[in-house]
Amino acid sequence: MLSVEALYKAHADAVLAKLRRLGIEGPALEDLLQDVFVIALRRQAKIPKDNDSARRWLFDAARKLAANFHRLYRHKYEALDPDAIDAALAEPEDPEEHIALCNLVRTALRELSSKDVELLRRHAIDGESLPELATWLRITKSGAHVRLERAKERLRVQVARLEQGVELRGDRKPEVIEAPTSR
Incomplete structure (x- = not known):
């Protein structure tokens, strides 16, 4: 079984690229990358043993996280913009x-x-x-x-x-x- 650290070193760039292809950008990109590997850490026993299957497992986790991210209302319509907050209060x-x-x-x-x-x-x-x-x-x-x-x-x-x-x-x-x- 590969350790999560080894998986991160081997596949982090590929997972990051997958998340970008799935439409994730900005600060959420790094957050979701970390989330993929947090899930991998929690479910370490369920990750396939061979490298290619583990990579597919990570991509699947990234796909599900990206879908959940896009489903959330706040990511579509709410932007954290300090200037907008100031303008609304002015x-x-x-x-x-x-x-x-x-x-x-x-x-x-x-x-x-x-x-x-x-x-x-x-x-x-x-x-x-x-x-x-x-x-x-x-x-x-x-x-x-x-x-x-x-x-x-x-x-x-x-x-x-x-x-x-x-x-x-x-x-x-x-x-x-x-x-x-x-x-």
């Missing part, structure tokens, strides 16, 4: 424009159904995941995804109509927030 460059946008969105939300507003609030503000939304709606996760996307699209349409000055329904006036006065 005051808006134009407070009046920001207030106008808030008023526009608030007015558009009033034009949506209460179910759409609740769905958008739960997802965007409360941070509920699709499985949590699906449970609340008593539907499947994919059904919740469809409903969420449709609610987002209805909100986008309402905002676009308001931006163009089109009267939506009734004679509701937008709720106005006053800009903070400087002291």
Whole structure:
């Protein structure tokens, strides 16, 4: 039986290349390479004895780890960007424009159904995941995804109509927030 250290010396470059071919890049590349060999250490008794079979076993572990990596939502949509965090926490460059946008969105939300507003609030503000939304709606996760996307699209349409000055329904006036006065 080959030791994990010997496997690492013999196959680390090949496993790294395999992970790259599987679409892993950046800091995750080294992390997943280490994960492959951590798994090899934990399952040392299950690794085939001959070198070629052990190599295939390592490639299989790398393939499974890469598939799991790509399945995770955060790797597709969330990037660790300190500048983005700073920008999100910073005051808006134009407070009046920001207030106008808030008023526009608030007015558009009033034009949506209460179910759409609740769905958008739960997802965007409360941070509920699709499985949590699906449970609340008593539907499947994919059904919740469809409903969420449709609610987002209805909100986008309402905002676009308001931006163009089109009267939506009734004679509701937008709720106005006053800009903070400087002291």
